Amino acid sequence: MVGRTLVRGGLVITAADEIHADVLVEDGRIAALAAHGSPGADSWAESADRILDATGKYVIPGGVDAHTHLDFPFGGTFSSDNFETGTRAAAWGGTTTLIDFAVQSRGKSLRDGLDTWHAKSDAQCAIDYAFHMILSDVNEHTLKELDLLVAEGVTSFKLFTAYPGVFYSDDGQILRAMQRSADNGGLVMMHAENGIAIDVLVEQALAEGKTDPRYHGEVRRVLLEAEATHRTIQLARVAGAPLYVVHVSAEEALAEIAQARDKGLNVFGETCPQYLFLSTDNLAEPDFEGAKYVCSTPLRPREHQEALWRGLRTNDLQVVSTDHCPFCFQGQKELGRGDFSKIPNGMPGVENRMDLLHQGVVEGRISRRRWIEIACATPARMFGLYPKKGTIAPGADADLVLYDPTAQQTVSAETHHMNVDYSPYEGKRLTGRVETVLSRGELIIDRREFTGHAGHGQYIPRGTCQYLI
Ligand code: URP
Ligand code: ZN
Ligand code: ZN
Numbered sequence: 117m118v119g120r121t122l123v124r125g126g127l128v129i130t131a132a133d134e135i136h137a138d139v140l141v142e143d144g145r146i147a148a149l150a151a152h153g154s155p156g157a158d159s160w161a162e163s164a165d166r167i168l169d170a171t172g173k174y175v176i177p178g179g180v181d182a183h184t185h186l187d188f189p190f191g192g193t194f195s196s197d198n199f200e201t202g203t204r205a206a207a208w209g210g211t212t213t214l215i216d217f218a219v220q221s222r223g224k225s226l227r228d229g230l231d232t233w234h235a236k237s238d239a240q241c242a243i244d245y246a247f248h249m250i251l252s253d254v255n256e257h258t259l260k261e262l263d264l265l266v267a268e269g270v271t272s273f274k275l276f277t278a279y280p281g282v283f284y285s286d287d288g289q290i291l292r293a294m295q296r297s298a299d300n301g302g303l304v305m306m307h308a309e310n311g312i313a314i315d316v317l318v319e320q321a322l323a324e325g326k327t328d329p330r331y332h333g334e335v336r337r338v339l340l341e342a343e344a345t346h347r348t349i350q351l352a353r354v355a356g357a358p359l360y361v362v363h364v365s366a367e368e369a370l371a372e373i374a375q376a377r378d379k380g381l382n383v384f385g386e387t388c389p390q391y392l393f394l395s396t397d398n399l400a401e402p403d404f405e406g407a408k409y410v411c412s413t414p415l416r417p418r419e420h421q422e423a424l425w426r427g428l429r430t431n432d433l434q435v436v437s438t439d440h441c442p443f444c445f446q447g448q449k450e451l452g453r454g455d456f457s458k459i460p461n462g463m464p465g466v467e468n469r470m471d472l473l474h475q476g477v478v479e480g481r482i483s484r485r486r487w488i489e490i491a492c493a494t495p496a497r498m499f500g501l502y503p504k505k506g507t508i509a510p511g512a513d514a515d516l517v518l519y520d521p522t523a524q525q526t527v528s529a530e531t532h533h534m535n536v537d538y539s540p541y542e543g544k545r546l547t548g549r550v551e552t553v554l555s556r557g558e559l560i561i562d563r564r565e566f567t568g569h570a571g572h573g574q575y576i577p578r579g580t581c582q583y584l585i
Contacts (some may be wrong), residue, residue, distance in 0.1 A: 119142065119143070119165045120140065120141065120142050120147075120163060120164045120165050120166075120168045121140075121141040121142075121164060121165065121166045121167075121168065121514070121554070122138060122139070122140055122141070122160050122161055122164035122166070122168070122555060123138065123139040123141065123168045123175055123516060123518070123554075124138045124152070124157075124161065124167055124168065124169055124170060124171075125138065125152055125169060125170050125171040125172075126139075126170025126171070126172075126173045126174060126175035126518065127173070127174050127175065127582075128149065128174075128175045128176075128508055129174050129175070129176050129484050129485060129487075129488050130176075130485070130488055130493065130507050130508050130509070131485055131489035131492070131493035131494070131506075131507065132175075132485065132507075133485070133490050134150065134484060134485065134559050135149075135151070136152045137149045137150060137151055137152055137157075137175075137341040138150055138151075138152050138157040138160065138161075139175060139508060139514075139516065140160050140164075141313065141514040141554070141557045142557075143557065144511075144513065144514055144542070144557040145510075145511060145512065145513060145514055145556075145557070146508055146509060146510055146512045146514050147506070147510060147512065148160075148510055148530070149509075152158050157223055157300070159481075161457065163301075167562075168516050168518065168552060170178065171521055172520070172522075173518045173520055173551060174484075174518070174519040174520075174521055175508065175516060175518060175519075176211060176488055176492070176508075176516070176517045176519055177212075177488060177492040177493070177505070177506055177507050177508050177512075177515060177516065177517070178210065178211065178212025178243075178292075178492070178505070178515030178517055178553065178554075178555065179206075179209070179210050179211035179212060179213070179470045179492055179514060179517070180211070180212075180213045180214070180215075180398045180491070180492050180495040180496045180499075180501065180506050181206060181211045181214040181215070181437055181438050181440070181466055181469060181471070181495070182211070182214075182435060182437045182454060182465060182495040182498065182499055183215065183217075183362060183363070183386065183388070183437030183438060183439045184202065184206075184214045184215070184216045184437075184438060184439075184440040184441075184466055184581075185216065185217055185438075185440065185441035186198055186199050186202040186203075186216050186236075186237075186357055186440075186464060187199060187202075188217070188219070188441055188444075188462075189219065190441070190452065190460050190461060190462065191443075191451065191452075191458065191459070191460035191461065192450050192460075193443065193451065193463060194429070194462055194575070195441050195442055195443060195460075196442045196443055196444050196448065196535050196536050197212070197440070197442050197464070197466070197534055197535045197536065198236070198240065198535070198568045199216075199236055199240035199241050199245075200240045200241070200242070201224075201235040201241070201533075201534070201535040202214075202282070202440065202466060202534070202535070203241040203242040203243045203245065203570075203573055204242045204533060204568070204570075205466055205467040205532070205533040205534040205535075206242070206243055206466045207242050207243050207465035207553055207555070207560045207566070207568055208441060208467050208532075208533045208550065208561060208566065209260050209465060209466060209468060209469060209470055209471065209550060210470040210519065210550040210560075211222055211243065211467075211469075211470065211519040212243045212244065212397070212418070212505075212515035212517075212553065212554075212555045212560075213243060213244045213246070213496070213501065213506075213515065213576070214243065214245050214246075215245070215246045215247065215248055215272075215495075215499055215503045215578075216233070216237070216245060216246075216247055216248070217247070217248050217249070217250050217274060218230045218232070218233035218234075218247045218249050218250065218253055218270070219232075219233070219249075219250045219252065220249060220253060220258065221252065221253075222252050222253045223253060224253070225258065225261060226251070226258055226261040226262070226265055227248055227255065227261060227264075229245070229249065229250075230247065230249060230265070230270060233247055234575070237379035237575070238568050238575075239570065239571040240571065240573075241570065241571070241572070241573025241574075242555075242560060242568040242569065242570060242572055242573050243560070243568075243572070243573045244505070244513075244515075244555065244556070244573050244574050244575075244576050245553050245574075245575060245576065246270075246499070246501070246575065246576045246577070246578050247270050247475035247575075248270065248272040248273065248274055248305060248499075249265060249270050249274070250272050250273075250274045250276075250283060251274065251275050251285065251293060251412060252282070252283045252285075252421075254275070254285050254289035254290075254292060257406065258277050259292055259293065259296050261301045262293070262296045262297065262300060262302060263296070265302075266300045266301055266302045266329075266580065268577060269500075269576070269577020269578045269579075270577075270578070271301065271303060271500050271578050271579065271580045271581070272301055272302060272303040272304075272305055272360070272499055272578075272581070273293060273297065273302055273303070273304055273305065274305040274306070274307065274362065275289075275290050275293055275303075275304060275305070275306055275307070276306075276307040276311070276362070277290070277306070277307065277308055277309060277310060277311055277344040277347070277348060278307050278310075278311035278314065278344075278412060279307075279311050279412075280311045280312055280315055280426050283307070284311050284312075287347070287351060290304075290306075290348060290351055290450070291351050291354065291355055291525055293360075294351055294352055294354075294355035294357040295355045295356075295357070297355075297357045297358075297473065298355050298356045298357040301580040301581075301584075302358075302580070303358055303360055303433075303498075303499070303580070303581045304352065304357060304358070304359055304360070305360045305362050305414075306340060306344075306345075306348045306359060306360070306361050306362065307362055307363070307413075308344035308345040308347075308348050308361050308362075308369065308387065308413075309340055309341050309344050309412065309413055310340040310341075310343050310344045313339075313340050313343075314335055314336055314340055317334075317335035317337070318335050318457045321334070321335050321438055321456075322455060322457065326456075327398055327454050327455055327456055328404070328407075328456060329400075329401075329404065329406030329407045329409070329410055329452070329456050329459060330396065330399045330400040330406050330456075331456050332399060332406075332410045332412075332414055332456045332457070332459065333396045333399045333414040333415060333416070336412060336413065336414045338366040338367075338368050338369075338416065339368065341364075341365065341366045341368070341369040341413050342366060342371070342372055343468065345361055345364075345369040345372040345373065346372045347361070348361070349361075349373070349376045349383055350370060351379070352381075352382075352383065353381065356403060357382075358382035358383070358384070358581060358583075359383050359384070359582055360383075360384040360385075360386065360480045360581075361373055361383070361384070361385050361386065361409075362386050362436025362437075362439070363386060363387065363388050363391070363412075363413050363437075363439050363479050364385045364386060364387045364391070364412065364413070364424070364427075364433060365387065365388075365391040365413040365415065365420065365424075366413065366416055366420055367416075367418050367419070367420045367424075369413075370378055370385065370423055370424065370427045370432060370433065370563070373385040373427075373432055373433070374427070374430075374432040377432060377529035377542055381406065382583065382584055384434050384435070384498065385427065385432060385433040385434060385435075386433065386434070386435040386436065386437050387424050387427070387428070387433050387434065387435075387436055388436060388437060388439045388465065389436055389438065389465055389468060389469055389472040389473065390409070390411065390415060390439075390463055390465060390540065391413075391415065391416065391420065391421070391424055392424055392425060392436075392472070392476070393421070393472060393475075393541065393544075394409060394415050394541075395415050395416065395417055395418045395421065396414075396415055396416060396417050396418075397418070398540070399414065401463075404449075404450075404453055407445065407449040407452060407453075407456075407459045408445055408463070408538050408540055409463065410449070410451060410452070410456070410459040410460075410461055410462075410463075411439065411441070411461050411462050411463045412461045425476065425481045425482070426549050428476075428481075428482060428486070428490055429481070429482060429486070433528070433541035434472055434490065434494045434498065435490055435494050435495045435498060436469065436490045436491055437469075437495065438466050438468075438469050439462070439463070439465070440462075440463075440464060440465050440466035440534075441461070441463065441464075442462060442463065442464035442535070442536035443460040443462055443536070444516060444537045444538075445537055445538045448460055458547055463540055464532075464534045464536045464538075464539070464540065465540070466534065467532055467533055467534050468527060468532075468539075468541060469491065470491060470519075470550065471489065471525070471527075471546050471548055471549065471550070472541070472546070473487050473491050474487060474519070474521070474546070474547075474548040475546050475547065477498060477547070477548075478546075478547045478548065492505075492506045492507070493506040493507055494506075497581075497582040497583060498581055498582070498583060499581065500578035500579030500580050500581060500582060501576065501578055501579070501580055502582055505576075512555055513552055513555075513556050514552045514557040515554065515555075516553070517550055517552070517553050518550075518551045518552040518553075519548060519549070519550055519551065520548065520549050520550075520551045520569055521548050522547065522548070523545070523547070523548060523549035523551070524545065524546070524547060524549075525541055525545070525546050525548075525549050526543060526544070526545050526546075527541040527542065527543070527544045528542055528543065529542060533566075550564075551563060551564060555568065555572060555573070556574075558572060560572065
């Protein structure tokens with residue numbers, strides 16, 4: 117264990133500032149920052165055990181990905197990244213904290229689900245991690261358990277208006293869970309799509325012989341995302357609870373969130389890189405290739421991308437997470453050949469998020485500080501991890517990324533580290549790349565070599581959402 121590390125000569129970027137500063141790391145935490153070239157910073161160089169030269173690089177907080185599904189059961193299979201491979205890939209991509217979804221199985225307790233996810237992840241992770249809980253069975257017992265979970269640091273709960281028979285909750289169940297969270301400080305995360313109506317459209321499409329992946333996008337209509345977003349916002353108002361809408365993909369759903377926020381409600385929105393960079397054109401790729409892009413909410417026509425970028429600029433959307441839920445094309449996505457509704461829903465991305473959002477900076481869509489805000493600081497605040505995570509400040513964990521803003525890369529499954537046999541961004545050229553990553557002061561990526569290990573990552577019990585008034 118190295119005692120004092122000095123990260124020297126870089127441009128330190130947080131959600132608040134951009135400063136040419138040296139960063140002193142001691143015992144896994146940020147000890148101090150000082151202007152590069154100042155007498156204080158120069159004296160640190162003499163006593164440091166290790167100096168990392170960040171000249172020409174950005175020094176940014178490690179990314180916080182608040183939405184992943186590792187080893188996740190779906191559609192008769194499991195997502196192809198487990199906690200070891202998924203957290204390693206996250207590290208390669210400059211993410212040093214992720215919040216994964218523990219799943220309550222129907223008929224079982226929340227405790228049971230959480231224990232299962234601890235067993236899957238314990239001693240496996242390369243980076244720090246925390247859990248949300250998926251509620252699949254809201255009843256008297258599980259409602260009581262919510263209080264216990266909040267008290268032990270699982271402070272957010274995902275509910276679904278989609279996937280009838282799997283994760284779906286009806287409006288009464290959603291209202292009850294929201295009432296409980298209004299009391300205990302938990303945050304309800306909503307997968308907002310009208311799953312009952314979607315299932316009717318799925319049945320009708322299949323009966324007409326429409327079996328290709330592109331019909332996944334067609335039946336999961338924009339209006340059905342907007343309707344469920346509107347409805348669950350109203351339920352949250354009735355309960356007096358905050359609401360975080362996950363994986364927003366449609367402009368019309370975003371408009372519902374913006375309207376609620378304009379009223380001053382505690383309603384928050386998340387989108388994901390796939391909705392910013394990919395579209396229904398990908399779902400329509402021939403020879404079943406469109407299956408690679410099947411996720412829910414679905415990819416939308418290109419026009420929606422502009423609206424989502426705008427939402428990120430105007431703070432109608434606050435967070436970009438990946439919803440990383442990879443399934444291999446061979447053997448997993450193929451389960452849906454001849455019936456798009458059997459394609460496991462989900463896409464890889466945990467390794468690509470920081471770079472894709474940096475591309476938004478390169479293309480002038482967001483500022484550098486906004487990049488860090490939506491990818492690091494706000495997710496940490498939203499889910500009770502700030503300022504331990506999400507920033508560079510004295511006392512914070514020394515989760516740091518040395519980022520080369522001018523490096524050129526071409527995204528490919530040949531070179532990525534996620535355990536999945538394709539990349540939805542295959543061949544995409546990006547400017548900027550992660551060079552070195554520290555997690556609590558330990559080098560886990562050293563000049564593009566993985567130096568971390570499974571078991572370094574610690575489970576973090578979380579506080580409650582830090583945006584509530
Ligand atoms: O397609 C997706 N998003 N799969 C993962 C489950 C979910 O709804 O987030
Ligand atoms: Zn979802
Ligand atoms: Zn998800």
